[in-house]
Amino acid sequence: MKKLVILDLDGTVYRGSEPVEHAVEVVHELIKQGREVRYLTNNSAALPGQTTRKLLGMGIPCRPEWVYGSGQAAARWCRESDFKRVYVVGEPGLREAFEREGFSDDTHPQAVVVGICRSFTYDIMRHAMHAIKNGAKFVATNLDPSFPVERGVFDPGAGSIVSSIQTCSGVTPTVIGKPEAKMVEQILSDARLKAEDAIVVGDRLDTDIECAHRAGCDSLLVMTGVETRVPMGQGYSDDLRGVLNL
Ligand SMILES: [Mg+2]
Structure with missing residues (x-):
């Protein structure tokens, strides 16, 4: 049995504000089985505390330290890369993630970090472009082209903003979120477990399943x-209950 179960959130554990069928009972059962549960989301705007409150409100067990979002992962990656000054293009949640990692100064940035930003403007794009042209590292929380806002409706995602800065700067970003393996590697490192001890569960082939593949996890x-x-050979289940005997 896998010691560590890494769950995607949207489309896997909940859809919008509703838990996915059987998600509540399955997460309770995983914990009863003595397994570690972690949540993995490309959403850079939500802080672990908010996600925890949302899951607990649905009756799904969670602690803030179980939640790995691309915003916190980007801030941690920048700290581990020894950057001191970072220009953040994103929502208040992303800026707060950087403040919590000790970043406060964005003059002469060593890195430009881009996530979902509903207040994105031409001036922000220009500032980011000039910083990157002056040598700052270009970092993207994720490249999701869009994200679901309600049943069947999608809004532009972080990837659409990243693309505009990539176009004007001519630089390809370092990507933190899924399908890159960095977030799963942070989870494994914190849990002191190996890739073969973990299984990644998700509803998307191009992000969740590809991320598992790159991290070396089932x-x-x-x-x-x-x-x-x-696809042929891909383990699948109608819903989360399929993870209980893996
Ligand atoms: Mg999903």
Whole structure:
């Protein structure tokens, strides 16, 4: 049995403000089985405390230290890269993640970090471009082109903002979120476990399952989110219950 179960959130554990069917009972059962549970999201705007409150409100067990978002992961990656000054293009949640890692100064930035930013403007794009042209590292929380806001409706995601800065700067960003393996590697390192001890569960092949693959972990595709087809050889389940005997 896998000691560590890494769960994607949207489309896997909840959809919008509703838990996915059987998610509540499955997470309780995983903990009863003595396994470690972690939540993995590309959303750079939500802080672990907010995500924890949302999950607890649905009756799903969670602690803030179980939540790994691309915002916190980006801040941690910048700290570990020894950057001191970072220009953050994002929501208040992303800026707060950087403040919590000790970043406060964004003059002459050594890195430009870009996430979802609903207040994005031409001036912000210009500032980011000039910083990157002057040698700052270009970092993207994720490249998701869009994200679901309500049933069947999508809004532009972080990737659309990253693309505009990539176009004007001519630089390709370092990506933190899924499908890159960095967040899973942070989880494994914190839990002091190896890739073979963990399984990544998610509803998207191009992010969750690809991320598991790059991190060297087994994966389970659930059919409660975006995917409707299963590639040959991919482990899948109609819903989260499939992880209970893995
Ligand atoms: Mg998902």
